[in-house]
Amino acid sequence: MELYDVWFVLIAVLWVGYFFLEGFDFGVGILTKVLARDRKERRVLINTIGPVWDGNEVWLLTAGGATFAAFPEWYATLFSGFYLPLLMILICLIIRGVAFEYRHKRSEERWQTNWEHAIFWTSLLPAFLWGVAFANITRGVKIDRDFEYVGNFWDLLNPYALLGGLVTLSLFTFHGTVFTALKTVGDIRVRARKLALGLGLVAAVLALGFLIWTQGEKGDGKSLVAMIVAVLALVGALGAVKIGREGWSFALSGVTIAAAVAMLFLTLFPNVMPSSLDPAWNLTVTNASSSPYTLKIMTWLAAVATPVVLLYQSWTYWVFRKRIGTQHIAADAH
Known part of the structure; x- marks a missing residue:
């Protein structure tokens, strides 16, 4: 296996990790307007992801940094062609971070309500747009002989991509609902479990349709295995949440997301961004990659830094592992 193949796999792993972790906190952000009944319950939801988001x-x-360094041609085409949706995601992530930090700075109801609206919308929009983006990457977009995107924004809003957006939105919301049931106590936990069953069924229908469509157009034996794993894991997650095993349900919903993302990358390889105009203009792991020397240096740096980051983040989740409820929320100090 060449180094550019290794880095394609590593980038796929990074996206799996991102969607697994950010997926549930996008879901929790959406639940602040769907599950929470009052301001105290919204504080409970926000506090479940406060230490980790x-x-x-x-x-x-x-x-993003690994893509820029390992596959600069892919990065350039992706970020220029998908400029508007990626900019929308970036703006949402900026506002979302500010909302988490500023919401509790003042006790006025209007102040907190406005920031809570911001948390909801800046969780919902990226959850949808990431699915749209990855569906387009997988299926292929209008790339010319110079490896430049020649389509427009509306070309990205095709039926396949919109279905992909609904799949990530529903899966992330389900993932967040199961996480809420895992991290809370009391009535909010019970309601989260009930909501997770309904959301899981919706996500299952959408995901099955999207994965079958993907497999039919781009799939092979390896992607079929990933699809089967994703479907079985989602069914298992629904069964686990029904019997009150939130830990198993959360793990299995994470496996669903991981297997679905893995399937997309398996159908993509050895391309990194196919051209819908001419297969000869596809961006591949070979024509989009950096020099072997650059990839070698990156590999050594990743081997040193990655374990440190994983250990630190694992420790963070361990420290903040306890369940919380409305009884743990102190009154406003203002």
């Missing part, structure tokens, strides 16, 4: 975003920064 910013660490989860590190996976996105690392995936």
Whole structure:
């Protein structure tokens, strides 16, 4: 296996990690307007992800940085062609971070309500747009002989991509609902489990349709295995949440997301960004990669830094592992 193949796999792993971790905190952000009944319950939801949401975003920064360094041609075509949707995601992530930090700075109801609206919308939009983006990458977009995107924004809003957006939105919301049931106590936990069953069924229908469509157009034996794993894991997650085993349900919903993302990358390889105009203009792991020397240096750096980051983030989740409820929320100090 060449180094550019290794880095394709590593970038796929980074995206799996990002969607697994950021997926549930996007879902929790959406639940602040769907599950929570009052301000105290919204505080409970926000507190479940408060210690970890910013660490989860590190996976996105690392995936973007790795793509830039290992596959600069892919990075250039992707970020120029998908400029508007990626800019929308970036703006949402900026506002979302500010909302988490500023919401509790003042006790006025209007102040907190506005920031809560911001948390909801800046969780929902990226959850949808990431699916749209990856569906387009997988299926192929209008790339010319110079490896430049020659389509427009509306070309990205095709039926396949919109279905992909609904799949990530529903899966992330389900993932977040199961995480809420795992991290809370009391009535909010019970309601989260009930909501997870309904959301899981919706996600299962959408995901099955999207994965079958993907397999039919681009799939092979390896991607079929990943699809079967994703479907079985989602069914298992629904069964686990029904019997009150939130830990198993959360793990299996994470496996669903991981297997679905893996399937997309398996159908993509050895391309990194196919051209819908001419297969000869596809961006591949070979024509889009950096020099062997650059990839070698990156591999050594990743081997040293990655274990440290994983240990630190694992420790963070361990420290903040306890369940919380409305009884743990103190009154406003203002």
